[in-house]
Amino acid sequence: xxxxxxxxxxxxxxxxxxxxxxxxxxxxxxxxxxxxxxxxxxxxxxxxxxxxxxxxxxxxxxxxxxxxxxxxxxxxxxxxxxxxxxxxxxxxxxxxxxxxxxxxxxxxxxxxxxxxxxxxxxxxxxxxxxxxxxxxxxxxxxxxxxxxxxxxxxxxxxxxxxxxxxxxxxxxxxxxxxxxxxxxxxxxxxxxxxxxxxxxxxxxxxxxxxxxxxxxxxxxxxxxxxxxxxxxxxxxx
Numbered sequence: 001x002x003x004x005x006x007x008x009x010x011x012x013x014x015x016x017x018x019x020x021x022x023x024x025x026x027x028x029x030x031x032x033x034x035x036x037x038x039x040x041x042x043x044x045x046x047x048x049x050x051x052x053x054x055x056x057x058x059x060x061x062x063x064x065x066x067x068x069x070x071x072x073x074x075x076x077x078x079x080x081x082x083x084x085x086x087x088x089x090x091x092x093x094x095x096x097x098x099x100x101x102x103x104x105x106x107x108x109x110x111x112x113x114x115x116x117x118x119x120x121x122x123x124x125x126x127x128x129x130x131x132x133x134x135x136x137x138x139x140x141x142x143x144x145x146x147x148x149x150x151x152x153x154x155x156x157x158x159x160x161x162x163x164x165x166x167x168x169x170x171x172x173x174x175x176x177x178x179x180x181x182x183x184x185x186x187x188x189x190x191x192x193x194x195x196x197x198x199x200x201x202x203x204x205x206x207x208x209x210x211x212x213x214x215x216x217x218x219x220x221x222x223x224x225x226x227x228x229x230x231x232x233x234x235x236x237x
Contacts, residue, residue: 078128
């Protein structure tokens with residue numbers, strides 16, 4: 001049996017340890033969702049326990065497909081009534097839930113519940129799918145955030161339709177107390193005036209918004225949900 005000096009053995013062990021560390025670092029760099037031993041959807045679920053974990057899983061899948069290095073993600077669950085918080089904003093780098101808020105839907109989409117969605121100009125309906133955020137501006141609704149729809153035939157006309165995030169007086173608890181629901185927009189995801197500036201600033205410029213409703217045609221046809229998806233995730237609500 002060959003015998004090696006102890007310093008050589010120690011050096012070999014250190015080299016092996018360093019290589020293992022490098023391999024682990026590379027794995028995490030290539031798969032950032034594996035950080036802290038949790039997948040991205042597990043981390044989102046931990047940060048937002050009141051959100052539907054299946055919706056968060058779909059959002060995580062879409063984001064991983066579009067941009068695994070994204071820093072911020074907003075998720076809207078339009079299967080919930082407008083009287084309940086249904087918008088969540090995540091800081092992915094700091095693993096922090098930044099906002100859990102009320103958000104309106106378009107008047108063409110429904111009353112208290114959003115039920116129909118469109119990509120058509122003049123429909124006054126909300127759109128589903130994955131959006132990339134753009135620049136901010138001041139318009140007739142005040143401070144607003146432009147959105148780029150990334151899904152062909154689903155939301156890709158969002159910019160032309162002026163579907164933006166903006167603040168609105170009809171998004172408030174007092175409005176719910178009076179009417180039982182939020183007011184409705186022309187298709188925009190409007191938020192409370194109280195959070196307009198910080199919320200928009202948190203996701204402006206090359207971040208992402210995922211808008212969900214259990215529309216089977218969209219769930220089965222979305223290119224972003226087709227990336228390594230588990231078809232069992234499509235059986236929602």
